[in-house]
Amino acid sequence: MNKKGVPYYVVAGKRAMNWHKENIDKMKKCRFDTIAVHGIYSMQEALDFNQGSIIEPIYMSTSQTYRDSDEMEAALSYQIPTWCYSRIANPSMYYYEGVLALLESYGTGIDASCIGTSSGMAAIQSAVDAFLVVDPKNPKAPMNFVGTCQVYGGTYQQFNVRKDQEKAIEWRKVVNPGNIEEWASKIDKNTRFIYGELPSNPSQSFFDLKKVADLAHSHNIPLIVDSTVATPALLRPLEHGADIVVQSVTKSLFTSGFGIAGAIIARKNITTNIDNDAMKADFCGYLKLLPNRDNGPSISPMNAALAMNDMKTIRMRMDVVSRSTMKIAEFLSKHKHIEGVDYLGLETHPLHNLAKEYMFLVDSEYDELYGKKVNRYGHLMSFRIKGDAKATRNVFDAFQRIYRATDLGRIKSVATIPAISTHQQQGEEGRKLAGIPMNLIRLCVGAEHPNDIIADINQALEVLDGKVYTVTYPEYSAGGASSATLK
Ligand SMILES: *Cc1c(COP(=O)(O)O)cnc(C)c1O
Numbered sequence: 496m497n498k499k500g501v502p503y504y505v506v507a508g509k510r511a512m513n514w515h516k517e518n519i520d521k522m523k524k525c526r527f528d529t530i531a532v533h534g535i536y537s538m539q540e541a542l543d544f545n546q547g548s549i550i551e552p553i554y555m556s557t558s559q560t561y562r563d564s565d566e567m568e569a570a571l572s573y574q575i576p577t578w579c580y581s582r583i584a585n586p587s588m589y590y591y592e593g594v595l596a597l598l599e600s601y602g603t604g605i606d607a608s609c610i611g612t613s614s615g616m617a618a619i620q621s622a623v624d625a626f627l628v629v630d631p632k633n634p635k636a637p638m639n640f641v642g643t644c645q646v647y648g649g650t651y652q653q654f655n656v657r658k659d660q661e662k663a664i665e666w667r668k669v670v671n672p673g674n675i676e677e678w679a680s681k682i683d684k685n686t687r688f689i690y691g692e693l694p695s696n697p698s699q700s701f702f703d704l705k706k707v708a709d710l711a712h713s714h715n716i717p718l719i720v721d722s723t724v725a726t727p728a729l730l731r732p733l734e735h736g737a738d739i740v741v742q743s744v745t746k747s748l749f750t751s752g753f754g755i756a757g758a759i760i761a762r763k764n765i766t767t768n769i770d771n772d773a774m775k776a777d778f779c780g781y782l783k784l785l786p787n788r789d790n791g792p793s794i795s796p797m798n799a800a801l802a803m804n805d806m807k808t809i810r811m812r813m814d815v816v817s818r819s820t821m822k823i824a825e826f827l828s829k830h831k832h833i834e835g836v837d838y839l840g841l842e843t844h845p846l847h848n849l850a851k852e853y854m855f856l857v858d859s860e861y862d863e864l865y866g867k868k869v870n871r872y873g874h875l876m877s878f879r880i881k882g883d884a885k886a887t888r889n890v891f892d893a894f895q896r897i898y899r900a901t902d903l904g905r906i907k908s909v910a911t912i913p914a915i916s917t918h919q920q921q922g923e924e925g926r927k928l929a930g931i932p933m934n935l936i937r938l939c940v941g942a943e944h945p946n947d948i949i950a951d952i953n954q955a956l957e958v959l960d961g962k963v964y965t966v967t968y969p970e971y972s973a974g975g976a977s978s979a980t981l982k
Contacts, residue, residue, distance in 0.1 A: 501565045501574075508575030514539065515576070519593070527601050527728070527857045532807045534594030551590040553800040557581050573784065583788045587796035591803045592758070592779075595742070598727040598806070599760040601857065603734045608779040609760045610787060611799055615723060615743025616649050617792035618757035621782055622719055622741050626687040626769055627664055639665035641681040642690030643672045644928045645700035647743070648917040650692065650721065651925060670928060672702035673846065675710065682714050687769070692721040693730075694850065696903065697877045697913050697937035698930040699837045701846040704853060708736025715768045723747075723904075724875050728813040729854050738765040739778060746904025747816075747874070748809060749802040756794055756802045812906075812942065814856050816874035819945035823938070826949050827878050832890075832959045834879040834934065840872035874940040875903055877913075884933035886959060887912060891936055893955035893964045896947060903939035908948050910938045 518537045522530055536551045545552050558580045561567040570577035578584040592609040600607035612618040627638055642654065658664040667681040672691060682689070689711040693701050704720070711718040717738035722730060726747045732740050742748065744756035761778035774781045787793060817840070824838040836843075839850040856862075856871040880887045891899060897908045901916045911917060914933045918926050926932075940948060958964050 498563070499565055501569045504566045504569040505574050508569065511576050519597070522597060526861060527598065528810050530594065530597045530601065531809055534590055534597070534803065536590050536593075551587065551800060551803060554586045554796050556585070556796075581796060582791050582793050583783065585793075585796045585799070587799045587803075588794055591794070591799035594803060594806060595727075595744075595758050596760055596779075598809075599722075599731055599740050599742075600733055600762070601727060601731060603731065605733050606763045607733060607760055608763065608777055609758055610779040610783045611744075611794035612757035612759065612787075612792050613794050613798075614755045614792075615647075615721075615741065615745055615757040616653060618741040618743070618759045619650055619653060619721065621787055621790070621792055622739055622759045622761075623658075623688065623690065625774060625778070625782060625786060626717070626767065627658070627662075628769065631770070636685050637663070637665065639667050639683070639686050640688050640690060641667045641669060641678060641686055643692055643695065643700065643702065644668040644670055644925075645672065645695040645698045645930060646690075646692045647696045647721065647723070648913070648919075648921060651918070651921045651929065654690075655921065655925070668928065672700055672707075673849070675703065675706050678707060678710055682710070682716070686714065686716055688717050688719055688767075690719045690721075692723075693732075694724045694839055694854075694873065694875070695929075696724055696875060697837075697917070697935070699839050699844065699846070699875070699877065700930070701839060701850045701853075703849060704732055704735040704737065708738075711738075712736070712766050715766060717765050717767050724873055725854060726809055726813055726873070728810040728857050729817070729871050729873055731857075733760070733762050735853070738762055738767075744802050747813065748806050748904070749798075750805050750812060750904055750906045751801070752902070752905050752907075753801045754795075754798040756798045758794075810857060813873065814859075814871060815942055816940055817856070817871035819942075819948070820874045820876055820940040821872070822945045823940055823948055823952070824876050824878075827952070830953075830956060832881050832956045834881045836876065836878045837935075838872065838876040840870070875937070876940070877935050877937045879932065880934045880936065880959070882934060882959060884914075887934045887936060889958045889964075890955050893958050894951055895954070896943070896951040897938065903937070905939065906942050908939065908941040908943060908951075910936055913937050 559578050569575045588611045591611050596607045596609040654666040659666045669678055708718045719739045720732040720737040721741050722732050723743040723746050739761040742758045744758050749756050765778050821840045824836050824841055827833050828836045851870055855868050859865040859869040860867050897910045900909045901911045902909045913931050918931045
């Protein structure tokens with residue numbers, strides 16, 4: 496047998512990396528929508544490796560075979576492009592990560608990388624745990640991190656229970672994220688990172704990204720931002736100084752609701768006081784090859800491919816759903832049974848002016864419809880009913896079109912009562928900190944015609960006028976009707 500040797504594969508690998516890089520550089524020159532649609536999947540990739548398939552194929556395979564032991568050695572020493580084993584990498588994951596890295600860094604000139612995770616929570620855990628490691632110079636030092644308490648309920652539990660209570664890693668809560676002094680007062684030499692969610696789910700909290708990023712960097716620590724609610728179509732925190740972005744891709748990016756998915760996107764050369772050069776240089780690459788390889792939170796190829804398919808339309812969708820949400824928020828703010836509406840798009844929202852500086856529909860200035868930068872605030876909003884917990888539940892139970900589910904980002908409108916669902920476990924005090932009263936309904940507006948959603952909310956609010964509302968649900972699914980003889 497004529498052996499090729501490891502160097503042969505290394506040279507071929509370099510050639511491949513070059514054309515991949517050339518393709519990515521070409522994509523970086525395209526507009527947001529073009530990147531969302533094509534990602535890093537090229538015609539060469541289609542023709543040479545995927546039998547011409549115009550859509551990124553789903554690689555349902557645990558692992559990759561090698562031509563010989565030399566190629567295997569080159570691959571497993573990370574000298575050639577390889578995916579090896581799907582806990583570490585997989586071609587479908589690669590396409591998914593490639594497009595997300597480009598979208599989050601769009602228009603910034605920043606070189607970013609991405610790692611896919613099985614969920615948004617796994618993304619948060621992977622991102623923060625990388626900083627919660629023993630400092631060899633000071634192994635007994637206590638660790639803390641500083642972060643907004645207006646966060647997604649799952650994040651609240653991860654920080655409060657899993658970190659603070661179970662591991663004695665102190666979460667220093669920022670109660671009023673608009674106050675930069677409060678952030679500053681909580682940081683000390685044992686602070687490992689700063690964490691913020693914006694806009695927050697569900698309370699629509701917001702903070703001055705640039706100022707908080709500068710503050711973090713002045714202490715040599717990174718800023719991690721959960722940007723799920725905005726998506727890269729409306730806000731790209733890396734542009735404003737954040738080091739790392741986490742996404743619950745499950746939500747608006749993966750709007751069809753076929754599965755759960757997450758991602759971390761980080762700039763190259765993050766700021767950190769942890770002495771780890773590989774981690775600093777390429778945070779996501781480091782996670783992929785080391786901690787996440789060992790911990791195993793990676794995304795399945797099926798979910799990566801399905802999510803990526805939805806991402807192709809993210810900009811246009813976020814435009815439509817944001818406009819509808821604005822219309823619904825305006826309707827609600829004038830309704831006699833509504834105590835208040837929390838939506839950053841409303842001028843009455845105390846953080847409206849701040850959000851207005853940050854949240855724009857990407858590329859609207861190049862869109863023939865707009866021709867200028869236009870603000871868009873997404874499709875998550877909440878409103879408070881004039882009444883108690885029971886009245887709130889009565890209204891909620893009367894929705895006929897809007898689904899009652901603990902979900903958001905769907906192409907269909909979905910509502911929940913956070914106090915009894917997403918934010919139930921954090922208890923009364925935690926809810927108070929996060930600004931979640933019992934009469935709050937969270938609504939995430941889908942792509943239906945907004946008038947139909949307004950009509951549904953309007954008829955549901957009529958229960959507060961004494962309308963008696965009863966619903967009867969069918970006992971059999973309509974899907975079973977084909978086998979029944981309907982007389
Ligand atoms: C849903 C959500 C998460 C958690 O994401 P999963 O994909 O459900 O694990 C994190 N942050 C925000 C803002 C969310 O809405």
